[in-house]
Amino acid sequence: MPGQHPEQEDMVKGGEAELRRHRLAKMERFRERGDDPYKYLYERTHTIQEARSAFEDLEARTAQEELQPLPASLAGRIVARRIQGKSTFMDIRDECGRIQVFLGQKQVGETAYEASKDLDIGDFIGVKGGIKRTHRNEITLFAEEYGLLSKSLRAAAEKYHGLSDVETRYRRRYLDLVANPEVMDIFRKRIRMIDAMRGWLLNHGFLEVETPMLHPIPGGATARPFITHHNTYDADFYLRVAPELYLKKLLVGGFEKVFEINRCFRNEGVDTRHNPEFTTMELYEAYQDYRGLMDETEDMLTHVIETVVGSRQFTYQECELSVERPWKRLTLFEAIRQYAGIDLEATRDRDEAARLAMSAGVEITPDVGYGKIVDEVMSLKVQPHLIQPTFLYDYPIELSPLAKKKRGNDALTERFQPFIACLEVGNAFSELNDPIDQRQRFEAQAALREAGDDEAQYLDEDFLTALEVGMPPAAGLGIGIDRLAMLITDSPSIRDVILFPQLRPGD
């Protein structure tokens, strides 16, 4: 492979290796001219975007015949070059803009012009000169002097079709960002989305905290964990599947409103909606229940979407969506009655529930329990209908070992989930703070685990001890940041909103 043993490539002609040799030679020539091909700094007067608007302002308030070139020093990467003998046009690009540069032999001098032939697409340069329009009306920086800031040794992607090979785009995202400027817009949107959410949280009195990534016992979600090892302690740790239990310990400690935006890791399947590591926002609020939190969730998500997309209406994969409040709210069982046409709430009997589910066309295997049946019907028969923002609430207790029982109904928990465009974007509940109840729930999970369910949650004595010290009544919410980013950026795959998505190692 090129780069590993460049000295062995000397015999190779053409292709990438030869291109790299040419560029190394050009780099050497800069050195021979006493010009460091890798500078330490460059003082620019404007970003490209700033320079453009400064020039347009100037044009707007100056009479045509009095218009003078706007002096500027700009820096960027050469993305295109059109050489015509003694004059050269280049397009340079920085993070937010692109501008044409004119390099004339007469203007920069014969020596400097000659040296410019050793520039390549991909090089970073700094250019000082005046901005004016060409005869073809293109805003252009006319160079008085220029300098190489950083030499590129490898070829860029094709200039017209860009880079479209999905694997290369994901594995070498920097090439994707260079070749496809719209990709950067997606990630800027994701960043603004997180900023907007953090802003909302801080405005509402939440404190941002950080809790461990390495857990001695994985907890807070039903999921298979990654295992790692600590050498000094000679102990195994699990990459966290959720920060939930630690955040609740902070409520025990006296924090009242906390949140964390950070990574979780789940050792499970990979597809368009799942990446092994993903980002969640989890918040916990003392003296609040799931009803109040539903209102807050609606407020927060609406605020975030409105801030980033600039409207309460937006499109996701051909789907017209509106986050206009209030959002639809249905209990899970109402939704099942409505969309699956069966009443699973009427029975608590596993076999009866299985029979009903089958009658609605949902395949049920003998090993799944009541909770799982409800879950199955929900995801197959209900979720595909939840296009406009909808809250489902009141989930069976079997599915929610960390949620408080519903007042007046021991079979249910006070839990809700927001759905948008059929995507589950969050999960929330009145937090279970009764240590006796919590112990029983853990024991039920442990029994499932004994029975072979390797996703059932572990009994966490440490957490139970904390609850026994006393946790205030509270509500908690988790939001899948990546999925929300998919919605906001109209991306069909989670990999499009993760800078470096996880692929099989190799190449």
Added chain:
RNA sequence: GGACGGGUAGCUCAGUCGGUAGAGCAUCGGACUUUUAAUCCGGUGGCCGCGGGUUCGAGCCCCGCCCCGUUCACCA
């Protein structure tokens, strides 16, 4: 894990019936002082994903494997 689609030059892609591997862009050399997918002339560039097999002969057919995508399964 199953099904389907894909992997050919640095990039984007063609490749007929099994008969000497192609184009555009990029790159290199030449011409060119207002181009913007610059133009014109000439050149370099290939482990056709990897390994077997069939055949006089395989990019193409057969078998196995690897990687990517979609989807189903699994799963928050």
